[in-house]
Amino acid sequence: MDTVTSRSKTTTTQRKTTATMCQHQPPCPTAESADREAAHPVAHFPEQGWSLLCNGVLLFEDTGELLPDGKIIDPHRPLDTRHIATAA
Numbered sequence: 001m002d003t004v005t006s007r008s009k010t011t012t013t014q015r016k017t018t019a020t021m022c023q024h025q026p027p028c029p030t031a032e033s034a035d036r037e038a039a040h041p042v043a044h045f046p047e048q049g050w051s052l053l054c055n056g057v058l059l060f061e062d063t064g065e066l067l068p069d070g071k072i073i074d075p076h077r078p079l080d081t082r083h084i085a086t087a088a
C-alpha cells in the first residue's frame with residue numbers, strides 16, 4: 001500500500017489586520033471607542049485585578065484602563081461608596 005498524501009488542505013490564514021481579537025457578532029466597540037468597556041472580557045485575572053477585553057483593552061478593577069496603544073485611562077467610576085462626605 002502506497003500512501004498518497006494529497007495535501008489539499010487549505011491553509012487557515014489568520015487575518016490579523018488590527019490588534020483586536022474580537023470575533024463577536026456584532027463586533028464589540030473598539031479600543032478607540034468611548035464604549036470600549038462594553039467589549040467582552042477574554043481573559044480575567046482577579047488576583048491581579050484586571051481583565052483583558054476582546055478589543056485589546058486592559059480593564060482594571062478600579063475602572064482604570066490600559067489601551068492597546070499604551071494609553072492609560074484613569075479610573076472613572078468610584079467604587080468606594082463608603083466615602084460619604086459628612087460635613088456636619
Ligand SMILES: [Zn+2]
Pocket residue numbers: 021022023024027028039040054055
Ligand atoms: Zn468582542
